[in-house]
Amino acid sequence: MLNGVRNAAIARKQAGGNDGMERKMAVSLKESVQLVSDPRHLDGSVEEVFQMMLGVACARFPGPVPQEEESVTAVVGFGGLLSGACVFRSGSSTAIKIAALMTGMEFAEVDDTVKDAIGEIGNMLAGAWKGKVPDLSANCGLSVPAVITGSNYNLHVQAPEFQLHHFYRFDESSFEVTIVCDGLQ
Amino acid sequence: MSEIRTLIVDDSSVMRKIVERSLRQAGLDTMVVYEAGSGTEGLDLLRSKQVDLILSDINMPSMDGLEFLRQVRAQNLAPGVPVVMITTESSEEHVKQAILAGAQGYIRKPFTAEQVKERVLPLLTAA
Numbered sequence: 398m399l400n401g402v403r404n405a406a407i408a409r410k411q412a413g414g415n416d417g418m419e420r421k422m423a424v425s426l427k428e429s430v431q432l433v434s435d436p437r438h439l440d441g442s443v444e445e446v447f448q449m450m451l452g453v454a455c456a457r458f459p460g461p462v463p464q465e466e467e468s469v470t471a472v473v474g475f476g477g478l479l480s481g482a483c484v485f486r487s488g489s490s491t492a493i494k495i496a497a498l499m500t501g502m503e504f505a506e507v508d509d510t511v512k513d514a515i516g517e518i519g520n521m522l523a524g525a526w527k528g529k530v531p532d533l534s535a536n537c538g539l540s541v542p543a544v545i546t547g548s549n550y551n552l553h554v555q556a557p558e559f560q561l562h563h564f565y566r567f568d569e570s571s572f573e574v575t576i577v578c579d580g581l582q
Numbered sequence: 583m584s585e586i587r588t589l590i591v592d593d594s595s596v597m598r599k600i601v602e603r604s605l606r607q608a609g610l611d612t613m614v615v616y617e618a619g620s621g622t623e624g625l626d627l628l629r630s631k632q633v634d635l636i637l638s639d640i641n642m643p644s645m646d647g648l649e650f651l652r653q654v655r656a657q658n659l660a661p662g663v664p665v666v667m668i669t670t671e672s673s674e675e676h677v678k679q680a681i682l683a684g685a686q687g688y689i690r691k692p693f694t695a696e697q698v699k700e701r702v703l704p705l706l707t708a709a
Contacts, residue, residue, distance in 0.1 A: 449692035450600070500599055514596045520641070521691050524670025528690075535673035541593070541643050 422578040426532060426581050427477050433479065433530055434559040439576055441526035450521065453567040460564030462571045463516050465489055465549055469507055471519030474540035479533055480580040483523035484552055485515065489570035494570050507546055516542035523572060553577060586613040586706060587631070588632040591624040591650060592668070597691075601637055601668060601698070608699035621650030628659040635706060637659060637689075640669035640680070647684045655684040664705035668693070 425543045439456050447455035465488030473483045486496070496514035502512050519542045527533045554560065554577045561576040569581055586649055590598045605613060618624035622645050624638065625672050638653070640647035647667055656661055666687035667680045679686050687701045697706065 399707070446692045449694050496596070500596055501603070510596060513594050514623050517597055522671055524691060528670075528672045529672070534671075535675045539641055539670060541641060 410504050411579040412486070426530075429530070430559060431579060433533060434561065434576075434578070435529075436563065437520070438524055439563055439574060440559050442522055442529065442573060443563070445520065445525055446521045447567060449566075450518075451567075453494065453498065458564055458566050458571070460571075460573065462486075462491075462564055462567050462573050463488065467507065467546060468550075469512065469515050470545040470550075470552075471515045472543045472545070473519045473523035474577075474578055475523065475527065475537050476540070477529070477537040478582045479578055481578040482524060482575065483517045483519060484575040484577065485517075485522060485572065486552075486575070487570070491570040491572050494568075496565075500551040512544040512546065516544045519544075526576060530569075533545065552577075584636055586610050586686065587617065587632045587633045588613050588635045588637065589616045589624060589627060589631070589634070591618045591621060591642075591647065593619055593639065593642040595619070597639065597668075598690060604693070604698040605637075606693040607700065608703060610702075621645030621647065621653070624650050625653055625659065626659070628654060631688070633663055635702065636663055636665040637668055637702075638665065639668055640671060640676070648679055651680070651683040651685060664708075667701055668697040 443546060444455055447453050462526065467489040468486055468487040469489060469492035470484060475481045489507050492507055492511055492515050495518060496504055496511040499514045500510065523539050527537050552575060558578045558581050562573065564573050588675060592596040592598045602615050616633065619643055620629050623698050636649055636657050638647040653666055653698055665684060667685045668689045668691060670691045672690040686705050689697060689701050
């Protein structure tokens with residue numbers, strides 16, 4: 398799953414007609430792992446997206462997120478100077494609440510609009526996170542979001558370069574966001 | 583402000599609704615909205631409808647927002663109509679690409695209704 402999304406991001410980055418690509422690929426983030434993996438970037442991105450798009454204050458907490466029968470996951474791949482993915486995951490009740498806050502509509506179940514909303518949350522989180530590091534912002538593409546629903550599944554990545562895995566809550570709802578980097582140029 | 587005909591292009595129906603709501607909050611409460619779920623749909627719509635404003639996402643499957651905009655300009659589908667790109671991409675390079683493709687404005691997601699107002703209303707006044 399992650400490979401497919403990441404490859405899509407790489408393909409999108411390459412297809413972007415970026416005339417400065419060769420010049421920019423001389424930029425390296427290899428020496429900047431600490432800067433790129435600064436956990437404050439992720440916290441700031443989550444707070445910004447939830448405040449601006451949902452109008453709620455969102456804060457990190459130690460976790461875990463209470464398990465629900467059904468969960469909703471959005472995956473947005475990174476391609477370019479950094480390869481990996483941004484993964485948002487919540488229970489269905491939180492996903493429904495997020496969609497309701499974004500749209501002003503009510504939902505009884507995780508339908509296509511809820512999935513669409515969670516995909517957009519994943520997209521904005523990925524964009525906001527990479528925007529915190531200028532070289533990453535300019536040299537890393539995003540895939541379109543993939544949304545997965547179901548129960549009893551786990552995210553597993555083999556030996557990532559680095560991984561951030563944070564829990565957040567707003568009101569009585571909680572969710573988790575993971576940044577997986579499996580390659581840094 | 584008189585009735586504004588607006589085309590919103592985004593593969594996410596949720597984002598189309600949010601953009602519409604932000605525009606209405608910005609004072610365009612009587613506007614007519616046309617929605618397109620892709621660049622191709624947007625081009626088709628412009629062949630049959632006249633619009634006063636276009637807002638488009640960039641990161642879309644099949645035809646992205648920049649290609650959509652290039653086609654709009656190349657086919658002269660909306661002469662003189664301001665186009666604002668709305669996207670998660672925020673680097674100077676992306677803004678430059680959007681302007682080169684023919685955009686007049688750029689809004690980064692996430693955004694507030696106030697930011698939409700600040701970037702869109704001056705374009706309509708100028709037009």
